[in-house]
Amino acid sequence: xxxxxxxxxxxxxxxxxxxxxxxxxxxxxxxxxxxxxxxxxxxxxxxxxxxxxxxxxxxxxxxxxxxxxxxxxxxxxxxxxxxxxxxxxxxxxxxxxxxxxxxxxxxxxxxxxxxxxxxxxxxxxxxxxxxxxxxxxxxxxxxxxxxxxxxxxxxxxxxxxxxxxxxxxxxxxxxxxxxxxxxxxxxxxxxxxxxxxxxxxxxxxxxxxxxxxxxxxxxxxxxxxxxxxxxxxxxxxxxxxxxxxxxxxxxxxxxxxxxxxxxxxxxxxxxxxxxxxxxxxxxxxxxxx
Amino acid sequence: xxxxxxxxxxxxxxxxxxxxxxxxxxxxxxxxxxxxxxxxxxxxxxxxxxxxxxxxxxxxxxxxxxxxxxxxxxxxxxxxxxxxxxxxxxxxxxxxxxxxxxxxxxxxxxxxxxxxxxxxxxxxxxxxxxxxxxxxxxxxxxxxxxxxxxxxxxxxxxxxxxxxxxxxxxxxxxxxxxxxxxxxxxxxxxxxxxxxxxxxxxxxxxxxxxxxxxxxxxxxxxxxxxxxxxxxxxxxxxxxxxxxxxxxxxxxxxxxxxxxxxxxxxxxxxxxxxxxxxxxxxxxxxxxxxxxxxx
Numbered sequence: 001x002x003x004x005x006x007x008x009x010x011x012x013x014x015x016x017x018x019x020x021x022x023x024x025x026x027x028x029x030x031x032x033x034x035x036x037x038x039x040x041x042x043x044x045x046x047x048x049x050x051x052x053x054x055x056x057x058x059x060x061x062x063x064x065x066x067x068x069x070x071x072x073x074x075x076x077x078x079x080x081x082x083x084x085x086x087x088x089x090x091x092x093x094x095x096x097x098x099x100x101x102x103x104x105x106x107x108x109x110x111x112x113x114x115x116x117x118x119x120x121x122x123x124x125x126x127x128x129x130x131x132x133x134x135x136x137x138x139x140x141x142x143x144x145x146x147x148x149x150x151x152x153x154x155x156x157x158x159x160x161x162x163x164x165x166x167x168x169x170x171x172x173x174x175x176x177x178x179x180x181x182x183x184x185x186x187x188x189x190x191x192x193x194x195x196x197x198x199x200x201x202x203x204x205x206x207x208x209x210x211x212x213x214x215x216x217x218x219x220x221x222x223x224x225x226x227x228x229x230x231x232x233x234x235x236x237x238x239x240x241x242x243x244x245x246x247x248x249x250x251x252x253x254x255x256x257x258x259x260x261x262x263x264x265x266x267x268x269x270x271x272x273x274x275x276x277x278x279x280x281x282x283x284x285x286x287x288x289x
Numbered sequence: 290x291x292x293x294x295x296x297x298x299x300x301x302x303x304x305x306x307x308x309x310x311x312x313x314x315x316x317x318x319x320x321x322x323x324x325x326x327x328x329x330x331x332x333x334x335x336x337x338x339x340x341x342x343x344x345x346x347x348x349x350x351x352x353x354x355x356x357x358x359x360x361x362x363x364x365x366x367x368x369x370x371x372x373x374x375x376x377x378x379x380x381x382x383x384x385x386x387x388x389x390x391x392x393x394x395x396x397x398x399x400x401x402x403x404x405x406x407x408x409x410x411x412x413x414x415x416x417x418x419x420x421x422x423x424x425x426x427x428x429x430x431x432x433x434x435x436x437x438x439x440x441x442x443x444x445x446x447x448x449x450x451x452x453x454x455x456x457x458x459x460x461x462x463x464x465x466x467x468x469x470x471x472x473x474x475x476x477x478x479x480x481x482x483x484x485x486x487x488x489x490x491x492x493x494x495x496x497x498x499x500x501x502x503x504x505x506x507x508x509x510x511x512x513x514x515x516x517x518x519x520x521x522x523x524x525x526x527x528x529x530x531x532x533x534x535x536x537x538x539x540x541x542x543x544x545x546x547x548x549x550x551x552x553x554x555x556x557x558x559x560x561x562x563x564x565x566x567x568x569x570x571x572x573x574x575x576x577x578x579x580x581x582x583x584x
Contacts, residue, residue, distance in 0.1 A: 014413045021408035024401045025424055025463050032439050032460040033426050040438035048441065092337050095330075102334030109341035111573070115565035116344075117521035119538045120558045123545045127347035127555065134347045164344060196326060218428060225431025228523045228538075232545060242433045249437055249528075264434030275429050 037268060043261035049254075059255075060262035066244075071266060074240040077155055077230070078223040081162035086216045088163065089170025094204055096175045107175070113168035118161070122232040125161040126150055150233050157233040162226075166219035173215035174208045210285055217278035221271045241267050348562065351555030371552025378540050380557055387536040388564070390526075391519030394458045398515040399508060401459070402466025409467070410474035428464045436528045443529060450533040457525045462515035469514060473507030513572045517565060537561045 042048040046057040061067065096107040116124075128134050130150045131143040149156040189203045227242040234240065239247065241263050248260035351357070352371055354364030405424060408414050427435075436457065443453040481503060485495040501508075523538040541557045544550045 011413070014411075015415055018408040018411055018414040021404040022414060022420055025405035025467060026420060028401075028456060029424055029427060029460050029463055032435065032457055033423070033430060035442045036435035036437075036439035037430070038438065039441050040434055043438065043441065088337075088340065091333065095334060095337060098330075100330070100334075102331065102338075106334060106337045106341065109338055111569060112566055113341045113344075115517060115569055116562055117523070117538055119521070119523045119541055120561045121344065123541055123554050123558050124344045124348050126545065127351055127551060128344055134350060164340070168341060221429045221431070225433060227433050228542065232542070242431070245433055245437065246524075246528075260437055264431065264437050267431040267434050271429055271431055 040261045040264040040268070043258055044265045046258050049258070060258035061266075063259070067263070067266060069238045070241050070244050070263070071270065073155075073238050074224055074242070074267070075270065077159060077162070077240060078220050081159045081223055082166065082216055082220045084159070084163040085166035085170055085219055086212060088167035089215070090174065090205075090208060090212055092167065092171035093174035093178065093208060094200070096171065097178055110168040110171050113165060114172060116165065118165060118226065119228045119232070121161050121165050122229040125157050125164070126233055129157045129160065151235050153235065155230075155234060158230050161229050161233060162219075162223050166223065170212065170215040170219060174211050177211040178208055210282055213278055213281055213285070217275055220274055224271055224274075225267055345562070348555045348559045351551045352559050354552050354555075357551075371556040374550070374553035375544075375556040375560075378544060378553065378557070379535065380537075380540065380560065383535050383537045383540045384560060386534060387520060387538070387561075390454065390458070390534065390536060391516045393455055394462055394519035395512045395515040397455070398459045398462035398466045398518075399512040402463050402511055402515070403470045403504070403508060405463070405467045406470035406474050409471055410477075424467050425464050427461050432461070432524050433528075436525055440529050450529060450531045453529045454526055454534055457529055458519050458522055459515075461522070461525070462518040465514040465518065466511040469511040470504075470507060473504055473511075477504065509572050513565075513568055516568065520561070520565060 039048060044060050046059065047054045049055075092106055092110060096103045096110070126133070130136070131146040131148070133146075133150075136143065136146045147156075148154075149160075151157075185203050185207065186199055189199045194202065225242060227246055230240045231243050231246070234243065245260045245263040245267075248256040248263070350364060353368070354371065357364040405420075409417055409421060414420060439457060440453075443450075443456075448456070481499050482495050485499045486492065490499070521538070522536075523542060526534055526536050526539060537557065538561065541554060541561065544554045544557060
């Protein structure tokens with residue numbers, strides 16, 4: 001319409017203009033995404049060795065026990081932290097959209113948490129939860145008696161850091177999509193006699209569900225592929241996928257490169273499965289409406 | 290005297306009006322909590338505030354602690370030892386490198402994302418859905434997997450490490466800028482551009498004096514997101530940068546992996562937390578222009 005009014009432009013030229021506008025974004029993204037994934041795949045299959053001849057092999061995937069342990073660990077950390085983040089994020093969003101002064105404070109603190117780099121989050125959660133950390137001092141517990149939250153078998157500190165950051169992210173995404181229309185729906189339901197929990201279950205939750213699902217899927221994908229938090233706050237063994245991949249990548253052994261790439265491929269596949277499931281869920285949600 | 294009385298009456302009338310809000314009006318009369326629920330709301334507000342604020346506490350406490358041995362509740366001696374150690378670790382140079390890197394990433398990813406969002410919002414783009422999926426994919430791609438692969442490509446293509454870091458971080462930032470600008474363009478009215486052109490403005494004039502001022506708040510928000518991508522990154526700078534680029538997260542990581550560096554880690558972390566918070570304060574104050582209402 002704009003083009004029609006301002007200058008007579010044929011459809012072909014409008015298409016060309018749109019393509020030219022989108023190319024500066026598409027070219028680098030395609031280069032990095034396709035180049036990165038493609039190279040990782042080729043390396044994992046032994047087709048791109050640092051030295052020697054390229055030869056198709058699945059040797060990098062052979063250590064199935066180790067890979068399975070790491071994959072299960074990564075998935076567990078991601079599932080637990082995303083679940084906590086989704087619950088806290090949803091209730092935080094409900095508090096924020098209620099529009100009270102308390103909601104504004106929580107909103108500001110949540111926005112502040114989103115801006116904190118994950119590495120800094122890991123550093124400060126370490127200072128908070130370690131055996132001589134701030135919480136141990138607050139509760140007056142001696143370092144020997146404090147449970148091993150950092151670098152312990154429960155991965156508590158790692159999960160806490162992800163849950164903290166991602167709950168703020170999920171809350172802000174939900175608030176962003178709901179802020180404009182939730183108040184009138186909520187009030188209409190209240191006028192019609194719906195009680196607080198009925199409104200939460202039948203009005204707020206269904207309206208928030210699609211963005212909750214999308215934000216949780218993004219948080220899950222991030223947690224699964226993230227490196228620095230698990231590396232700083234986690235146990236040395238067993239390792240999550242990302243930590244194992246980076247250790248192999250940096251190791252001196254030449255055979256380790258394909259193994260690192262194989263872990264990359266596994267993580268990409270896992271992420272794709274989760275994202276596809278989330279998209280299916282989203283489609284069902286829309287169909288249900 | 291009479292004037293002040295009438296003022297009081299106006300206030301009173303406004304208060305009555307305030308209590309008589311109808312559903313759909315701004316405000317929340319019926320959905321406002323009372324009694325037990327009010328207590329529950331205040332308690333949950335306090336708990337949520339604690340949840341989000343607690344991790345900031347060690348940064349503040351440790352930043353000014355010279356010595357703070359284990360059972361003590363508060364630092365024993367306050368001082369600037371942490372700051373001195375952080376400066377000795379090259380904090381200033383790293384801070385500058387982080388700032389420069391983040392600004393470059395934002396300066397590239399914001400206009401690129403805005404143009405892509407404009408094209409996607411027009412529906413004249415062939416394969417628009419495919420392009421959307423591609424531009425969103427870096428969010429879902431595990432960073433370490435992509436970085437291990439692209440690092441080999443960049444090395445074989447002899448791309449300087451600094452350029453490689455910028456390229457990969459711009460790609461990571463493009464989904465955020467594109468999709469935040471798409472939301473902005475979904476609410477954008479082409480009528481303003483058309484009116485300017487009908488009144489004889491050149492397309493360049495309409496872009497600079499009409500279009501850009503109207504989308505400026507959205508541009509600021511997406512530039513902030515792109516800045517955060519550069520500012521928060523650790524892995525890309527580490528692997529693709531290959532030691533050529535030492536940013537703040539890199540020296541935080543190296544300090545944190547040592548023992549007894551708590552106060553220097555806290556000072557470095559605090560200096561990494563504050564700049565985005567300042568930017569956030571500016572960005573959240575930028576409101577959308579509404580040219581329909583001249584007030």
